[in-house]
Amino acid sequence: MMGNPRESILNLVLVLALAAIPLVATGMGEPFYVTLATRMAILALAAVGLNFLLGLGGLVSFGHAAFFGIGGYVAGIAATHAFNNEPLLFGLPGTNQMIVIWLVAILLCGLAALAIGVISLRTSGVYFIMITLAFAQMIYYFAISWPAYGGEDGLSIYVRNGFPGVNTLNGLHFFYLCFGLLLAALAVFSVLRNSRFGAALEASRQNQQRLAAVGIAPFRVKLVAFAISGMITGLAGALFADLNRFVSPSMLSWHMSGELIVLIILGGTGRLFGPVAGAMVYVLFEFYLGGITERWQFFLGLILLGVVLFARGGVVGLIAGKARHG
Amino acid sequence: MAEPILEIRNLNKSFGALKATDNVSLDLRAGEIHALIGPNGAGKSTLIHQIAGSLRPGSGTIRFLGRDIGALGVPERTRLGLGRTFQISSLAPDYSALRNVMLAVQARQGTSFRFLKPVMADRSLREPALEALERVGLAERADVPAAELSHGERRQLEIAIALALGSKAFLLDEPMAGMGPEGSKALTTFLDGLRAEAPILLVEHDMDAVFALADRISVLVYGRIIATGTVDEIRHNPDVRQAYLGEEG
Numbered sequence: 161m162m163g164n165p166r167e168s169i170l171n172l173v174l175v176l177a178l179a180a181i182p183l184v185a186t187g188m189g190e191p192f193y194v195t196l197a198t199r200m201a202i203l204a205l206a207a208v209g210l211n212f213l214l215g216l217g218g219l220v221s222f223g224h225a226a227f228f229g230i231g232g233y234v235a236g237i238a239a240t241h242a243f244n245n246e247p248l249l250f251g252l253p254g255t256n257q258m259i260v261i262w263l264v265a266i267l268l269c270g271l272a273a274l275a276i277g278v279i280s281l282r283t284s285g286v287y288f289i290m291i292t293l294a295f296a297q298m299i300y301y302f303a304i305s306w307p308a309y310g311g312e313d314g315l316s317i318y319v320r321n322g323f324p325g326v327n328t329l330n331g332l333h334f335f336y337l338c339f340g341l342l343l344a345a346l347a348v349f350s351v352l353r354n355s356r357f358g359a360a361l362e363a364s365r366q367n368q369q370r371l372a373a374v375g376i377a378p379f380r381v382k383l384v385a386f387a388i389s390g391m392i393t394g395l396a397g398a399l400f401a402d403l404n405r406f407v408s409p410s411m412l413s414w415h416m417s418g419e420l421i422v423l424i425i426l427g428g429t430g431r432l433f434g435p436v437a438g439a440m441v442y443v444l445f446e447f448y449l450g451g452i453t454e455r456w457q458f459f460l461g462l463i464l465l466g467v468v469l470f471a472r473g474g475v476v477g478l479i480a481g482k483a484r485h486g
Numbered sequence: 487m488a489e490p491i492l493e494i495r496n497l498n499k500s501f502g503a504l505k506a507t508d509n510v511s512l513d514l515r516a517g518e519i520h521a522l523i524g525p526n527g528a529g530k531s532t533l534i535h536q537i538a539g540s541l542r543p544g545s546g547t548i549r550f551l552g553r554d555i556g557a558l559g560v561p562e563r564t565r566l567g568l569g570r571t572f573q574i575s576s577l578a579p580d581y582s583a584l585r586n587v588m589l590a591v592q593a594r595q596g597t598s599f600r601f602l603k604p605v606m607a608d609r610s611l612r613e614p615a616l617e618a619l620e621r622v623g624l625a626e627r628a629d630v631p632a633a634e635l636s637h638g639e640r641r642q643l644e645i646a647i648a649l650a651l652g653s654k655a656f657l658l659d660e661p662m663a664g665m666g667p668e669g670s671k672a673l674t675t676f677l678d679g680l681r682a683e684a685p686i687l688l689v690e691h692d693m694d695a696v697f698a699l700a701d702r703i704s705v706l707v708y709g710r711i712i713a714t715g716t717v718d719e720i721r722h723n724p725d726v727r728q729a730y731l732g733e734e735g
């Protein structure tokens with residue numbers, strides 16, 4: 161649909177490249193690159209969530225670390241209770257089953273996004289950016305000051321959580337689990353974008369006055385988008401905690417929110433594979449430039465500046481041209 | 487006489503010290519074109535905004551189809567059947583003309599919270615949208631993004647959207663502006679027929695069109711209606727000639 165052949169080819173190349181990295185790395189006996197690819201897939205997944213809100217809805221949330229972190233803490237807390245065999249809430253036990261953790265993370269992040277969205281979506285522009293940041297920082301400071309789960313030091317997951325039929329301790333297997341979820345999220349993004357809801361959401365980005373004038377209240381559309389967005393990013397957070405076997409307040413910090421925005425801008429705002437391209441480029445940079453210089457973020461900043469000034473569409477825009485909206 | 491479709495009573499709106507709407511009362515009856523004329527800055531658009539719900543009046547009542555709509559927001563008023571066009575076209579710029587109208591069709595159906603079916607292949611959206619575009623003569627431009635349409639085409643597109651909404655009354659704010667003589671003529675003919683479908687409150691500077699179309703004319707000057715009447719009555723009203731028509735020479 162709305163086929164842009166160059167974009168389709170690029171998307172395919174990105175998928176294949178990301179899928180191939182861990183295989184090649186394993187073949188060469190370099191498990192570290194498997195971890196790197198997993199990091200790419202998880203950050204891309206988190207950014208797909210944000211892209212939904214930012215790319216389609218034009219809403220710049222500077223607080224998506226809140227959902228990333230909540231997802232992470234769900235994984236960490238559930239695993240800790242399961243490991244220590246202590247009941248968690250209302251006598252319910254912890255769990256080391258990823259499926260349960262994912263569902264809880266998605267549910268909690270959906271609720272948190274509704275709560276944050278109900279208030280922050282009453283504002284727009286810079287105020288929206290600031291208020292989403294404020295909410296995320298509140299949760300960040302709450303995590304820091306909550307000693308039961310490690311406070312500032314964070315929380316270790318002693319054994320990576322499990323998934324039926326998959327050996328999650330094997331890096332390659334865990335990668336394909338994350339990769340599968342990324343593909344699923346991309347499918348969800350694509351279907352939603354092409355749906356009636358997606359049309360209303362994109363219209364709210366383009367012109368809210370027009371959306372209201374045809375009889376659709378922009379607020380509800382944006383609120384639902386915010387919830388969906390938070391849920392996807394929250395799922396990524398749960399995976400991220402399992403990847404690192406560690407969760408700390410840094411997952412909730414504004415750096416993290418900024419990183420997700422940067423990923424999307426680098427990759428291509430609103431483009432289906434923008435987050436994937438962005439995450440791959442970002443992680444490569446972080447790794448290679450980070451290996452050369454402590455100040456790699458300075459160079460990242462330069463590149464970001466170049467993208468904003470000369471290649472507004474990010475990597476995807478540069479290669480596949482402007483988006484077509486039909 | 488039957489109750490008017492739209493009934494405005496004692497409407498007031500101030501911007502600071504400026505009275506943009508000064509005790510305005512006005513009716514729109516079934517089947518009529520009621521033209522609202524007045525010099526620049528008279529408060530015509532401000533009035534349209536208050537009727538459509540995008541501005542809150544200071545005081546007064548607005549009844550539509552027998553119902554006080556003062557407390558309703560823009561989307562609710564649209565869903566009740568108030569279809570408006572903007573003086574400065576307000577469209578989804580990235581979307582094609584067709585998709586702009588399709589959005590109106592899905593809004594009318596109340597189906598914006600459907601998440602699965604792709605819209606572009608959806609005939610229940612495309613067909614009514616294309617039909618509306620055909621009616622305003624924009625069908626060949628269906629696939630052009632709104633941002634790339636000419637000024638006049640955007641005005642047509644706004645009307646197509648109001649049509650697709652199945653509006654029960656039209657509020658048109660200078661639909662002829664930027665159309666060129668040919669376009670104005672075609673639109674005049676079109677609006678002439680449209681009044682049978684739903685009454686039109688027509689804000690317009692093009693006097694040829696106004697005189698050709700209006701069943702009644704209200705003249706707004708400094709926020710106040712100084713006269714309401716038929717074309718002949720308004721043409722020969724000395725106050726109007728002095729305050730407004732005189733300016734046109």
Ligand SMILES: Nc1ncnc2c1ncn2[C@@H]1O[C@H](COP(=O)(O)OP(=O)(O)OP(=O)(O)O)[C@@H](O)[C@H]1O
Nearest residue numbers: 501504506524525526527528529530531532533573
């Ligand atoms: N939001 C606003 N804040 C302050 N003043 C406003 C606002 N909107 C309109 N005005 C003022 O109210 C008066 C009426 O404006 P309005 O746009 O309704 O006039 P109009 O009759 O539609 O004029 P035109 O024929 O030029 O479109 C003008 O003096 C305008 O400057």
Ligand SMILES: [Mg+2]
Nearest residue numbers: 530531532573
């Ligand atoms: Mg005006």
